Amino acid sequence: MPKRTLEEWEDDALESVPYLASDEKGSNYREAAQPLMLDEEPAKVEPRATVKPWVHFLAGGVGGMAGAVVTCPFDLVKTRLQSDIYKTMYKSQAETLVAGSRPRVINLGIQAAMHFKETMGIITNVYRVEGFRSLFKGLGPNLVGVIPARSINFFTYGTTKDIYSRAFNNGQEAPWIHLMAAATAGWATATATNPIWMVKTRVQLDKAGKTRTYKNSYDCLKAILKNEGIYGLYRGLSASYLGSVEGILQWLFYEQLKHMIKQRSIEKFGHHDESTMTRTDKIKQWCQRSGGAGLAKFVASIITYPHEVVRTRLRQSPLENGKAKYTGLIQSFRIIIKEEGLKSMYSGLTPHLMRTVPNSIIMFGTWEVVIRLLSDV
Secondary structure, eight states: OOOOOOHHHHHHHHGGGOOOOOTGGGHHHHOOOOOOOOTTOOOOOOOOOOOOOOHHHHHHHHHHHHHHHHHHHHHHHHHHHHSSSTTTTTOOHHHHTTOOOHHHHHHHHHHHHHHHHHHHHHHHHHHHHHHHHHHHHHHHHHHHHHHHHHHHHHHHHHHHHHHHHHSSSSTTTHHHHHHHHHHHHHHHHHEEEEEHHHHHHHHHHHOTTTTTOSSSHHHHHHHHHEEEEHHTTTTTTHOOOOOOOOHHHHHHHHHHHHHHHHHHHHHHHSOOGGGGSSSSHHHHHHHHHHHHHHHHHHHHHHHTTTTHHHHHHTOOOOOOOTBBBOOHHHHHHHHHHHHOOOOGGGGHHHHHHHHHHHHHHHHHHHHHEEEEHTOOO
């Protein structure tokens, strides 16, 4: 064996330092980092930002309120198109318009354009027939529901994400941590706010004029309690639990998109340190994250939309001989598909997307701004 110099022995010793561990811990060092030389500085470690729970609660409520006010007219149209009460009145002409031998992609594009035109036509018709205030029917209970719903959702998600990551993953985030936190937030939000959404749906389905049933949201609440009892306030809860899948998917997609945006920032600036970013770069990154929230909502809504139709039907007033036509989740799916076809499960999808996508952009964008403003409080 050839003789080795002192420098070679020193190099070997330095290389072996990261691997000096017991067999029990050996697996943790399979990708051990090289030791620092005396003249090297340790890499800058980004501290994990912590946001106080009450900041999540307040920011979520403010963001939800801003999005709800701006997109309320689309919510009204979506609810009416989901209901079979307005099915004949607002029947779409998109299917007959695109009948022919054109390619499927072109037909889908024409249908989308027609649905958009019809949605704007319904909004215009509601404005002419029922007045400007009718475009914001249900906004009262909507805000009463949105503010606590978004506050609870963001608060529960942020808090449980931190708890789960610390308890099960050494304080590190991961997609399965996001999944658990989003599921917890969705179920908690649906249970707490279902009575509010029940009142909002009934008010939005109530026609104006002599056939009007409820004077206002409070009158609607009293009528439900008198005629249907406490149970009536929780109609559609099973569909809301099913609908929590949409929120779960949105949070998962949003977190992944936000991670991608962060990685691009690291590649550009060398480290995710906002002190080295210009104001323009910060605004661009904020717009990217907000746009990512809208994209995440778009994908999640397309996947889970049928539950929206079922939930609206479950919350309708009794229609047949004083009895509810739709009594359960599975039963509602069967009746709707049998009587109206599978396409009816996507009734109101266009106004829904026109509402929820910008709603998510506004809501998450506002949420991030409020968190930034209050993070040092």
